[in-house]
Amino acid sequence: MSDVPQVLLAHHLKALKLPTFLREYDKLSRQCAAEGVDHTRYLLRLSELELLDRERRLIERRIRAARFPAVKSLDSFDFAAIPALNKMLVLELARCEYIERRENVIALGPSGTGKTHVALGLGLSACQRGLSVGFTTAAALVHELLEARDERRLLRLQKQLTAYRLLIIDELGYVPLSPTGAELLFEVMSQRYERGSVLVTSNLPFDEWTSVFGSERLTGALLDRLTHHVHVLEMNGESYRLKASRRRRHSSSADGLEPS
Numbered sequence: 039m040s041d042v043p044q045v046l047l048a049h050h051l052k053a054l055k056l057p058t059f060l061r062e063y064d065k066l067s068r069q070c071a072a073e074g075v076d077h078t079r080y081l082l083r084l085s086e087l088e089l090l091d092r093e094r095r096l097i098e099r100r101i102r103a104a105r106f107p108a109v110k111s112l113d114s115f116d117f118a119a120i121p122a123l124n125k126m127l128v129l130e131l132a133r134c135e136y137i138e139r140r141e142n143v144i145a146l147g148p149s150g151t152g153k154t155h156v157a158l159g160l161g162l163s164a165c166q167r168g169l170s171v172g173f174t175t176a177a178a179l180v181h182e183l184l185e186a187r188d189e190r191r192l193l194r195l196q197k198q199l200t201a202y203r204l205l206i207i208d209e210l211g212y213v214p215l216s217p218t219g220a221e222l223l224f225e226v227m228s229q230r231y232e233r234g235s236v237l238v239t240s241n242l243p244f245d246e247w248t249s250v251f252g253s254e255r256l257t258g259a260l261l262d263r264l265t266h267h268v269h270v271l272e273m274n275g276e277s278y279r280l281k282a283s284r285r286r287r288h289s290s291s292a293d294g295l296e297p298s
């Protein structure tokens with residue numbers, strides 16, 4: 039009969055959604071008894087554990103919801119490999135204050151210079167601060183928008199896309215968009231304007247964006263909104279992949295492994 043209170047407590051803690059309380063209360067109570075810690079401090083410790091766990095769970099949820107193609111952090115980014123990139127600006131952006139100000143970020147540069155890596159790193163920073171993030175590529179987003187329109191659920195998708203605190207649109211410029219696709223993408227940017235941040239990566243300089251959107255008028259209107267409050271990351275440099283494979287070749291030929 040003596041385990042009735044435990045059963046009830048477990049039930050109540052579940053109902054109150056306090057899983058860490060439930061997991062830790064027994065062990066911690068023994069610890070606190072041994073240390074002579076009073077009830078108030080015992081509860082304080084327990085609630086601190088719950089808060090920490092809750093924060094960790096929120097971050098994990100944010101990361102899952104962002105649908106990153108890979109989880110990469112700026113800690114693994116070698117800034118020395120790309121001197122053109124303003125490291126101080128990237129580190130400042132990692133603090134996510136631009137998201138509070140609803141400003142945008144555009145990373146420009148040729149393929150392989152780390153644009154996606156930086157976008158993923160900044161996305162991860164935002165998740166770690168509990169902010170909601172969505173990651174997609176321009177092609178996938180347009181595809182999704184067209185599909186939603188055909189299935190008469192465009193409004194719902196648009197609402198979902200405006201709700202993110204940070205929307206990352208990777209690889210704008212690799213594929214030219216259909217006129218409808220361009221218009222739908224424009225609408226997304228318009229709806230987010232001054233409501234939430236957008237991070238765009240592109241291999242094309244601004245003056246070539248018309249080739250993606252087709253219409254000069256639409257491109258102008260889009261750039262107008264996107265660049266009103268913007269931080270531009272210039273990422274001109276050599277492809278990191280090419281450089282790495284060249285380094286590998288060099289070292290293996292130095293080892294005499296590669297036939298000359």
Ligand code: ADP
Pocket residue numbers: 110114115116117119120147148149150151152153154155156278279
């Ligand atoms: P982009 O999006 O500009 O084409 P990516 O971000 O996909 O380039 O980079 C290509 C690969 O090289 C990725 O695996 C990325 O993690 C890595 N990479 C690129 N630049 C760096 C860097 N400066 N430090 C560490 N890894 C890098």
Ligand code: MG
Pocket residue numbers: 153154155208209
């Ligand atoms: Mg990329």
